[in-house]
Amino acid sequence: MSSVADASLSVPGRQRLPLLRALLADPFTGVALVLVAGFLITAIFAPWLAPYSPVKIDVLHKLQPPSVEHWFGTDHLGRDLLSRVIYGARTALTIAMVSVAIAGAIGLMLGLIAGYGPRWLDAILVLSFDSLNSLPMIMFALAIITVLGAGTGTLIIVIAATSFPSYARLIRAQTLALKNSDYILAERLLDASPARIIFIHLLPNVVGPLIILLSMDIPVVIMVEAGLSFLGLGVRPPTPSWGSILYDGYTSIRSAPFMVIFGGLPLVLATLGFTFLGEGLRDYLDPRLQLRRPG
Amino acid sequence: MSGSLAASDLSVRYETPHGAVHALRHVDIEAHPGEVIGIVGESGCGKSTLVTALANLLPANARIDGSISYNGVDLAKLDAHRQRLLRGDEIALVSQDPMTAFNPVLTIGDQLVDFQHHRKDLGRAQKRSRIAAMLGRVGIADAERRMDCYPHELSGGMRQRVAIAAALLTDPGLLIADEPTTALDVTMEAQIIHLMRELRREYNGIIIVVSHHLGVIAELCDRVYVMYAGEVVEGGEVDAIFHDARHPYTQALLACDPARFHEKLERLPTIPGTPPNLTQPPSGCVYAPRCDRAFAPCGSVAPPLVKLSASHVARCHAVTP
Amino acid sequence: MLAYAVKRIGLGLLILVLVMVAMYAAVFLVPGDPATVALGPRATPELKRLLIERMGLDLPVWWQIVEFFRNALTGNLGYDVWSNRPVSTLVMEALPNTLILGLTALAVALLIGVPLGCLSVMRRGTLADAVIGVLSVGVIAVPSFVVAIYSLLLFAVTLRWLPAIGAGETGDIVSQAKALVMPAAAIALGWIGYIARMVRASMMEVMGEPHIRTARSFGLPEWKIVSKYALRIAIIPTISLVAVGLGSILSSAVFVEAVFARPGIGKLITDAVNTRNYPVVMGTVLIMTAIYVSITIAADLLIARLDPRVRDVFRG
Numbered sequence: 001m002s003s004v005a006d007a008s009l010s011v012p013g014r015q016r017l018p019l020l021r022a023l024l025a026d027p028f029t030g031v032a033l034v035l036v037a038g039f040l041i042t043a044i045f046a047p048w049l050a051p052y053s054p055v056k057i058d059v060l061h062k063l064q065p066p067s068v069e070h071w072f073g074t075d076h077l078g079r080d081l082l083s084r085v086i087y088g089a090r091t092a093l094t095i096a097m098v099s100v101a102i103a104g105a106i107g108l109m110l111g112l113i114a115g116y117g118p119r120w121l122d123a124i125l126v127l128s129f130d131s132l133n134s135l136p137m138i139m140f141a142l143a144i145i146t147v148l149g150a151g152t153g154t155l156i157i158v159i160a161a162t163s164f165p166s167y168a169r170l171i172r173a174q175t176l177a178l179k180n181s182d183y184i185l186a187e188r189l190l191d192a193s194p195a196r197i198i199f200i201h202l203l204p205n206v207v208g209p210l211i212i213l214l215s216m217d218i219p220v221v222i223m224v225e226a227g228l229s230f231l232g233l234g235v236r237p238p239t240p241s242w243g244s245i246l247y248d249g250y251t252s253i254r255s256a257p258f259m260v261i262f263g264g265l266p267l268v269l270a271t272l273g274f275t276f277l278g279e280g281l282r283d284y285l286d287p288r289l290q291l292r293r294p295g
Numbered sequence: 296m297s298g299s300l301a302a303s304d305l306s307v308r309y310e311t312p313h314g315a316v317h318a319l320r321h322v323d324i325e326a327h328p329g330e331v332i333g334i335v336g337e338s339g340c341g342k343s344t345l346v347t348a349l350a351n352l353l354p355a356n357a358r359i360d361g362s363i364s365y366n367g368v369d370l371a372k373l374d375a376h377r378q379r380l381l382r383g384d385e386i387a388l389v390s391q392d393p394m395t396a397f398n399p400v401l402t403i404g405d406q407l408v409d410f411q412h413h414r415k416d417l418g419r420a421q422k423r424s425r426i427a428a429m430l431g432r433v434g435i436a437d438a439e440r441r442m443d444c445y446p447h448e449l450s451g452g453m454r455q456r457v458a459i460a461a462a463l464l465t466d467p468g469l470l471i472a473d474e475p476t477t478a479l480d481v482t483m484e485a486q487i488i489h490l491m492r493e494l495r496r497e498y499n500g501i502i503i504v505v506s507h508h509l510g511v512i513a514e515l516c517d518r519v520y521v522m523y524a525g526e527v528v529e530g531g532e533v534d535a536i537f538h539d540a541r542h543p544y545t546q547a548l549l550a551c552d553p554a555r556f557h558e559k560l561e562r563l564p565t566i567p568g569t570p571p572n573l574t575q576p577p578s579g580c581v582y583a584p585r586c587d588r589a590f591a592p593c594g595s596v597a598p599p600l601v602k603l604s605a606s607h608v609a610r611c612h613a614v615t616p
Numbered sequence: 617m618l619a620y621a622v623k624r625i626g627l628g629l630l631i632l633v634l635v636m637v638a639m640y641a642a643v644f645l646v647p648g649d650p651a652t653v654a655l656g657p658r659a660t661p662e663l664k665r666l667l668i669e670r671m672g673l674d675l676p677v678w679w680q681i682v683e684f685f686r687n688a689l690t691g692n693l694g695y696d697v698w699s700n701r702p703v704s705t706l707v708m709e710a711l712p713n714t715l716i717l718g719l720t721a722l723a724v725a726l727l728i729g730v731p732l733g734c735l736s737v738m739r740r741g742t743l744a745d746a747v748i749g750v751l752s753v754g755v756i757a758v759p760s761f762v763v764a765i766y767s768l769l770l771f772a773v774t775l776r777w778l779p780a781i782g783a784g785e786t787g788d789i790v791s792q793a794k795a796l797v798m799p800a801a802a803i804a805l806g807w808i809g810y811i812a813r814m815v816r817a818s819m820m821e822v823m824g825e826p827h828i829r830t831a832r833s834f835g836l837p838e839w840k841i842v843s844k845y846a847l848r849i850a851i852i853p854t855i856s857l858v859a860v861g862l863g864s865i866l867s868s869a870v871f872v873e874a875v876f877a878r879p880g881i882g883k884l885i886t887d888a889v890n891t892r893n894y895p896v897v898m899g900t901v902l903i904m905t906a907i908y909v910s911i912t913i914a915a916d917l918l919i920a921r922l923d924p925r926v927r928d929v930f931r932g
Contacts, residue, residue, distance in 0.1 A: 134912060142885055257773065401844075
């Protein structure tokens with residue numbers, strides 16, 4: 001029942017199931033977990049799963065519709081689409097995980113500094129987080145790409161640079177709240193070193209919400225990677241990416257519509273899977289955190 | 296229109312993931328037009344559940360047994376739509392906290408116009424002039440201007456007056472005031488009590504006042520029901536309850552009221568122990584674990600309702616008429 | 617209120633300056649000169665020098681920044697390196713298409729999302745609520761440009777109901793409207809879900825507040841409690857989230873414009889990024905950042921207007 005329905009009763013701390021069982025209890029989260037696991041396995045074992053090389057050009061057999069040899073057909077250069085989709089999972093997940101991890105680390109560090117450091121430093125950091133946050137992200141991203149040139153490295157920098165401010169803000173808010181809590185004050189009165197307070201008390205308490213936020217951003221990052229690669233501003237050819245497969249399909253949408261269908265499907269399934277899994281994690285760990293935005 | 300109210304064998308339980316909470320058990324109360332009824336008890340004794348049930352505002356996880364007959368109609372059996380039509384027409388509630396009782400982004404006038412929505416015969420201008428008149432009657436000066444105020448622009452005492460005015464505007468047969476003075480400071484409390492005493496003279500419906508504050512009850516009410524752990528343990532005329540309390544709980548409650556001490560005490564008296572867990576109510580008397588007069592049957596046999604006089608009753612093994 | 621507005625606008629201007637300074641600094645710091653990168657290794661030295669002069673890259677970097685802002689204040693954002701047309705003209709030609717797209721998408725999303733959120737609250741705990749909840753998350757998750765491509769395939773290529781590309785004939789409202797349907801729907805879809813969820817979440821919080829119980833105790837019908845008493849409060853946080861989210865509408869617009877070859881800001885800037893057309897990138901970033909920052913400020917001021925409690929804090 002809803003929170004309103006039992007508002008008259010304060011139910012003391014709802015019982016928690018173990019994480020995996022809780023996630024599997026909700027059918028959508030369960031399906032999402034299976035999807036995400038599937039994509040992770042595909043990404044890790046891509047070389048064994050892919051029937052062909054994702055970059056082997058065979059112009060004689062270009063734009064072949066799906067067949068027994070090529071389950072997803074071939075692209076405009078005769079490359080096996082299934083193999084490119086499988087390797088595309090590897091590209092998408094690698095970029096997503098690496099850039100989110102980097103952004104998370106930067107955000108964690110700066111957030112702790114802002115929350116625990118001297119007040120003037122906090123003011124400067126908050127102003128810069130807010131400035132970065134008040135930029136339209138896509139403009140910021142395109143500006144960075146103009147300067148650095150497209151490529152996998154740029155993509156990771158773009159994603160990390162556009163997403164760390166919100167992580168830093170979250171960590172700062174959590175740190176400030178904890179810093180003024182009674183038990184930290186007690187520690188400080190006992191002359192505990194800042195390092196002890198940060199690593200023993202603050203860090204374990206702030207990483208939980210951060211991990212939820214990071215997990216909820218993974219589908220967004222997967223989408224950004226695919227989108228920029230679609231525009232030709234992401235990973236460089238011939239690296240297989242779902243976005244570039246979509247672009248190749250888009251250019252021959254009339255003659256080979258199967259290409260956009262097979263290029264888009266894994267992207268849709270991956271973003272759905274990661275989003276529902278993130279929602280499940282959030283509901284389990286901290287239902288008050290905000291929802292992700294549409295892309 | 297006003298008629299009598301009678302709750303008989305009324306029980307309410309809340310279904311929660313941790314089992315049912317029996318918030319109200321086998322409660323019998325009655326009230327007649329022109330009477331002011333007091334309901335008193337500690338926090339969590341079920342008095343709020345009782346008035347919420349009377350006002351048909353129980354949350355979705357509440358289950359009702361027994362009957363609430365008002366004017367010959369069983370409120371507990373009405374469907375949601377019929378219940379809604381009674382609220383704000385026949386039954387009005389003055390809620391607990393005047394600070395949060397009004398919508399913060401709508402003006403007082405706007406809300407009080409909406410609250411008269413059952414009066415289809417009145418236009419907006421007529422509703423507004425009724426509001427102005429009623430605000431004047433509850434002692435708000437400059438009523439026309441106050442109507443265009445937002446709630447946060449009024450003081451707590453003034454908001455409680457507005458809440459009372461809102462309830463009176465609907466001309467209810469049953470007016471329920473749930474802790475009407477708890478959130479106010481002492482001077483405001485005195486003013487609101489004064490206002491309610493004045494109003495009861497001109498009003499001929501039923502007023503039910505809920506409070507954990509014995510003074511408020513003594514000032515306002517004709518008859519009192521004392522509640523403990525979801526049960527009515529004693530009921531009677533206000534004089535009988537305050538001067539001739541028979542139930543050990545009522546006696547203990549009165550002994551703990553600081554307002555009734557004649558001299559300064561070293562230590563304030565308290566009732567030892569805590570109320571029982573309402574997920575598993577005791578089979579005997581609910582007060583037995585804390586009662587200093589408990590004897591053999593108290594722990595296992597539910598005490599009967601002993602009739603002490605025409606209107607004075609107590610639920611206790613230890614009392615005799 | 618006025619002081620607050622001045623402070624917000626001042627901060628907004630500061631952000632604009634910081635962004636442009638950062639961009640210039642980045643161009644300056646990154647190894648390799650932009651002219652060579654843009655023209656390729658086989659360009660003649662004369663051609664390179666000409667391009668460097670056109671981009672103003674021969675001046676000291678701080679002077680470039682000062683020049684940029686001085687010109688920007690007079691409405692001059694520099695010239696397209698390749699076509700030599702003024703950047704301000706290019707932006708002004710493209711801007712209406714993007715604004716119409718973004719605002720239509722947002723309007724559609726609000727018109728459908730807010731009622732869906734209210735419906736969810738009124739039917740909370742029922743199947744309808746659950747279905748709206750799951751569908752909302754679903755449409756939020758799907759990337760808008762994939763929706764765009766799929767709808768292009770279905771409605772333009774296969775069914776031929778709607779035009780595949782462009783923004784419609786100039787002066788022909790019907791053709792422009794037809795060209796707007798798919799891109800706007802592709803962007804709006806996710807936002808319908810997002811707004812429905814936000815409205816539901818903040819409304820559920822409001823529905824637990826005591827004043828809603830007061831409204832109930834006066835027997836107000838549920839639809840009126842939801843649409844007037846709860847929505848008036850619940851919409852306030854929604855507005856600020858929508859304003860902050862306009863940045864992601866702009867992102868979607870960039871991708872969706874690429875799919876439908878709609879001549880908007882997105883197409884302008886992606887083409888410019890692809891050809892390393894610095895003045896166009898800088899000018900477009902400046903304008904779009906300025907628009908975005910003004911919208912967020914406007915939203916904050918609107919919230920202050922809507923909530924009398926906040927209004928008084930600023931008045932007092």
